[in-house]
Amino acid sequence: MNQIKNQTRPIFPFTAIIGQEEMKLALILNVIDPKIGGVMIMGDRGTGKSTTIRAIADLLPEIEVVTDDMFNSHPSDYDLMSDITKNQIENKINISTEFIKVPMVDLPLGATEDRLCGTIDIEKALNEGVKNFEPGLLAKANRGILYVDEVNLLDDHLVDILLDSAASGWNTVEREGISIRHPARFVLVGSGNPEEGELRPQLLDRFGMHAEITTVKDPSLRVQIVEQRTNFDRDPFSCIKEFRDKQNQLKESIVVAQNNLPNVVIDYDLKVKISKICGILNVDGLRGDIVTNRAAKAFAAYENKYEVEVRHIIKVITLCLRHRLRKDPLDTTDSGTKVDKIVNEILS
Incomplete structure (x- = not known):
């Protein structure tokens, strides 16, 4: 406590x-x-x-950084390291680290x-x-x-x-x-x-x-949110203690997913379907394809899976594509609904 x-x-x-x-x-x-x-x-x-x-x-979770380094340099990953720290390591100067x-x-x-x-x-x-x-x-x-x-x-x-x-x-x-x-x-x-x-x-x-x-419309859910916030404002430390186990579980899930991510694979046929959806929606460039592939892998890792499944793509693709569609000022259809419609056609 x-x-x-x-x-x-x-x-x-x-x-x-x-x-x-x-x-x-x-x-x-x-x-x-x-x-x-x-x-x-x-x-x-x-x-x-x-x-x-x-x-x-x-x-x-806390991260390990080089002490007194203004860039939060990683002690061993060169891509996350300042030139000063790189020079110290190359010159075999001992560096101290801390967790922040x-x-x-x-x-x-x-x-x-x-x-x-x-x-x-x-x-x-x-x-x-x-x-x-x-x-x-x-x-x-x-x-x-x-x-x-x-x-x-x-x-x-x-x-x-x-x-x-x-x-x-x-x-x-x-x-x-x-x-x-x-x-x-x-x-x-x-x-x-x-x-x-x-x-x-x-x-x-x-x-x-x-x-x-x-904004949440459901009255009972709104009451639940207000009560949750009121309880936290009245006694934040009790609220933090109440959710400590759930917080630790989620923290552990994120760490496991980060470690598993490099091993997650996505089948070639699924990659083709993602690109087909992007093509039908007239998404400019390839960012939509790349981000959807990455997000699907991250979601699979989060679920402790080593292979991307169709449901992982369905869960993330609208988030990845809805802002990349060309806007038609006369079109009243929501961009997210457009993505969902094509996704259902290709992936169902």
């Missing part, structure tokens, strides 16, 4: 969140395989978007490019020949989650930088001929309210998954 009370700011338990299954699944799959490319969550105000995103970050909670970084709406990417002290570099780098939010988010609330109101230029870093896993800062590059592997989570406008299609397409959430 004391260990729980040491938390400075109690986080609502992920397993205590009622409903919003689509959003929860998208977040879990991106945590299992960050290469899915993040998730865009669109929904009404007050539907628990921020609560759920903070809860998934709090749920994750998975970083959860918020990008405020008014953030500048320097705040996001970091800055190089040009004066120090020219006068002393030292590359003095002040890390930005991308450095802090390495190996963690970067959350952008109201991403549809963020400057397009910053969204571009975010998506480029999320796709490549690296951030490069250049000034006056001086360049610094560091790992920036993170799960990008954006949320927004559709009333405030959509993202441009070419930006939206680069989010791996797109979850749509609506």
Whole structure:
């Protein structure tokens, strides 16, 4: 109990969140395989978007990082390591490590490019020949989650930088001929309210998954959600204790799935069917095919399976494709319904 009370700011338990299954699944799959490319969550105000995103970050097991490293460098994986740490290892300098909670970084709406990417002290570099780098939010988010609330109101230029870093896993800062590059592997989570406008299609397409959430209409379920939240606000530590076993079970499932993921296979015929669905829906490019394959594998791993089944694809494909369809302003059919219709025809 004391260990729980040491938390400075109690986080609502992920397993205590009622409903919003689509959003929860998208977040879990991106945590299992960050290469899915993040998730865009669109929904009404007050539907628990921020609560759920903070809860998934709090749920994750601690990660091992190099002590005093500004990029949360991994002690043995070169792809998740800063150049400083690489040099130390190559020069056989002993490094010490520590375990930290998975970083959860918020990008405020008014953030500048320097705040996001970091800055190089040009004066120090020219006068002393030292590359003095002040890390930005991308450095802090390495190996963690970067959350952008109201991403549809963020400057397009910053969204571009975010998506480029999320796709490549690296951030490069250049000034006056001086360049610094560091790992920036993170799960990008954006949320927004559709009333405030959509993202441009070419930006939206680069989010791996797109979850749509609506306000719960069922009165009894609404009462259940309100009571759950009231109990947490009144005594957060009792609520955390109540859900501790469920949290630990889910945490263990995620770790097992992460370890099993490289061994999961998808049959060639199923790959063809995924691509056929993308073709019929006129999905531009191949991102839809790639992300659906990845998400289906992650879901299979989450269910402790080593081979993707049709039901795994059916469960994830709408999340992967609905935001990639070309919008017809005169069409009243929901994009998710269009995907479901074709999926049922091809996979049933």
